[in-house]
Amino acid sequence: MWYLLSFILLLILGVCVLITLNKVKREIYNPYYLRHVLAGSAFFGVLFLALSLYFLFQL
Amino acid sequence: MGLRSHKIILKSLREGEEVLHNCSGHPLMHLRLPLLFAMSVFLPFLALFFLSTGGGIDDVGARNVLWFLYSCYGLIMTTYFFVRCVNAQLSGCVITNQRLLRFGYKGLSQIIEREILPNKVEDFKVEKKGLLSLLSDTAYVYIFTANGEREVLRNVIQAREIQEAFSKMVKLHHQSNQGSSAGQKQKTGGEAAWIDDALGQSKGKVFDVEEQREEMIKDIGEVFKRKD
Numbered sequence: 001m002w003y004l005l006s007f008i009l010l011l012i013l014g015v016c017v018l019i020t021l022n023k024v025k026r027e028i029y030n031p032y033y034l035r036h037v038l039a040g041s042a043f044f045g046v047l048f049l050a051l052s053l054y055f056l057f058q059l
Numbered sequence: 060m061g062l063r064s065h066k067i068i069l070k071s072l073r074e075g076e077e078v079l080h081n082c083s084g085h086p087l088m089h090l091r092l093p094l095l096f097a098m099s100v101f102l103p104f105l106a107l108f109f110l111s112t113g114g115g116i117d118d119v120g121a122r123n124v125l126w127f128l129y130s131c132y133g134l135i136m137t138t139y140f141f142v143r144c145v146n147a148q149l150s151g152c153v154i155t156n157q158r159l160l161r162f163g164y165k166g167l168s169q170i171i172e173r174e175i176l177p178n179k180v181e182d183f184k185v186e187k188k189g190l191l192s193l194l195s196d197t198a199y200v201y202i203f204t205a206n207g208e209r210e211v212l213r214n215v216i217q218a219r220e221i222q223e224a225f226s227k228m229v230k231l232h233h234q235s236n237q238g239s240s241a242g243q244k245q246k247t248g249g250e251a252a253w254i255d256d257a258l259g260q261s262k263g264k265v266f267d268v269e270e271q272r273e274e275m276i277k278d279i280g281e282v283f284k285r286k287d
Contacts, residue, residue, distance in 0.1 A: 002127070017141065019167050020145050023145060033089050034145070037093075041140070045138070045141070048137055052127060058123045059124065059127060
């Protein structure tokens with residue numbers, strides 16, 4: 001059950017992230033703080049992904 | 060960095076169009092969403108940490124489930140704030156020599172692109188309010204358009220430059236309009252001739268205000284007389 005739940009969650013979040021990254025790709029100008037946002041989100045995203053996978057395999 | 064708006068490279072500029080000013084928000088405004096994210100992730104982490112280390116949850120399995128759920132929550136919050144931060148970063152307002160451009164994203168897929176022409180702006184108001192405007196040179200800019208809508212730029216820096224850029228845009232628009240109407244005048248023989256043609260019957264008759272007033276009073280008096 002937990003595996004199915006995490007699979008669905010990762011699928012939905014992955015789609016959201018891909019749609020947003022697509023926006024970044026066809027941006028009409030270069031915002032100053034975008035790089036900081038991308039870096040921060042990537043850091044926390046990978047951190048929480050690793051944590052959730054770790055605890056998923058512990059269950 | 061400070062309170063200087065960064066140089067903008069717009070890809071969708073028209074021919075002969077140049078950017079006069081980029082309305083940037085205060086750097087502190089860019090910190091609002093990341094701080095909210097930190098709060099929403101850090102506070103549950105603290106609660107869970109003290110609960111599991113303080114002996115609140117003895118069962119290892121339950122503890123693992125809780126941490127797993129917290130990780131999922133963290134992933135959801137990271138994605139949510141990522142989408143919101145990107146939307147906020149990709150939104151903006153630019154004043155060019157031809158128009159005022161407002162663009163951005165809302166939610167996952169909603170795109171907002173609005174161009175306001177100088178002759179469609181009814182009012183342009185700069186208001187200094189809030190704590191941030193007292194501490195630094197920020198302001199709220201209100202743009203009232205002809206269709207009754209209002210665009211608000213919150214806590215933008217360099218409000219005076221925005222005003223100057225706006226007045227420059229209006230001036231340039233006015234000049235270009237005058238140039239085109241002068242060309243039209245030469246083609247049609249001038250507006251005066253057109254008005255003369257339209258008012259041909261009243262030529263030579265002088266409009267007397269007093270005479271008109273007396274006639275109106277007489278008419279009104281007659282209406283009341285009929286009622287009596």
